[in-house]
Amino acid sequence: MNLELRHLKVVCAIAETGSVTKAASQLGLAQPALTAQLQRIERTLGGPLFDRDRRGARPTALGELVLSRARVLLPAMKGLQDEAARLAAGGDEMMMSRYRIGAVGGPVVAHLVHRLAEAQPDAQITTHASYYVEELAGMVLAGKLDYAQVGVCGDALPSAEFGLVWQTIAVNAVCVLMPEDHPQAKNREVDLAELGDEHWVAGAGDTCFADCFAAACARAGFAPLKMLETDARACVDMVELGLAIGLCQATFRPPAGLTSRPLRGAPLRWRLILGWHPDSPAARSAPKLMALADEAYQDVIARNEAYQEWMRSGPDVSGITGVELAQEAA
Known part of the structure; x- marks a missing residue:
């Protein structure tokens, strides 16, 4: 046989x-x-x-x-069949009829889906949520997703074992989420060294963020008293209840009564990236998705005028924005 x-x-x-x-x-x-x-x-x-x-x-x-x-x-053969069908029908080989997007969370994916739906009203768009970058990367490799929109700490990369291409959408300084009446909330930025007596809360995930945060605290001269890890809604609740202050992305929009401030000197950075398999049909549509992802990010970050003003006068946190990280790591 x-x-x-x-x-x-x-x-x-x-x-x-x-x-x-x-x-x-x-x-x-x-x-x-x-x-x-x-x-x-x-x-x-x-x-x-x-x-x-x-x-x-x-x-x-x-x-x-x-x-x-x-x-x-299997994904490569499916890609060949899809591309052949589009070419035979005289369609645009840079456009897909179905987009399966996985994301760890955050507002960028919502705005990406919105812009994609506007650009291709007839396209079928589905999303899948996970706290774990490696889970989403594995689903892309297995052909269950076309793209993964995730975040990683600083210059870290998802595991190379999945063979995906990762391209940067944006890099932001990590911010502190706190009540509006917190003593540090009156400042444009927060010195991490001034927060040594605080309890902390952050979102769940499988990145190196917790280790990077502990290292940043050590450089600031203290060890964090407690780091709680939970989902985004519970993080907000804990900050509102005064149990802890939070760590959040610059794209996060605080609810009434809370505010966010970037950490002085950007000791922690968060990189938003988009990944796909280089041998899949998604690779041919990736430039279009990256352009839409950039527009989606601009939509989101425009809501945080204070962060944009801080960025214009603050440190350069952009790192290696706009390059294909998989090639860089090779």
């Missing part, structure tokens, strides 16, 4: 669902038929692809190898 793309889809479905029975349901096949097909695939490849027991199906070493190749080949 010759191995075909449909066989790779079977292997991926079993790995994703963790069960032959669930994969059969997902693929619209009878469980015995899928089991027989899996056995033929394993005979062709020379060994078992999954360890199967009551707990489900887990990839063997051979299975992991096959999955790593399948997760590159």
Whole structure:
């Protein structure tokens, strides 16, 4: 038997669902038929692809190898089919009819979707939210998402194991979220060294931000008393209740009663980036998405006049804005 793309889809479905029975349901096949097909695939490849027991199906070493190749080949083949169909129909090869965008959060993705919908009213746009950059990168690699709009600390990069291209939308100084009557709120910027007695709260995620914050506090001469991690809504609640002050992006719009101030000298920076797989159809539309993402960022940051004024007279936090980070790291 010759191995075909449909066989790779079977292997991926079993790995994703963790069960032959669930994969059969997902693929619209009878469980015995899928089991027989899996056995033929394993005979062709020379060994078992999954360890199967009551707990489900887990990839063997051979299975992991096959999955790593399948997760590159399947999106690439789908991209070829999509591009061929568009060219055959005389369509614009730089435009996609469907956009699946994953995001860690923040207002930029909302404005990006808004601008994309205006530019392509007939396009199908879906979004997926996650706190974790690596989860979204894995979904792009697996062909489940076209783009991932995420944030990373300073000059850090998502793991190179996903093989994605990451391009910078913008770099901002991290700000402090506090009540409007906080003693430091009267200042245009906040000296981190003056906040050594505070408790802190920040959003959840899998970046190095917590370590970078601890290092910045150490350089300022103190160790933070407490760092709480939770979702954005709970962060705001904790600041409003006086339990802690928060760390937030410059794009965050504080609710009534709260305000944000950048940290003096920008000891912490947050980089907004857009990622895609270089062999996917999304790569051809990436320049357009990057242009829309830049416009979306400008829409959002325009609401924070105080931050823009601070930036005009403050430190340069832009770093390496506008370059393809994957190439830089190579």
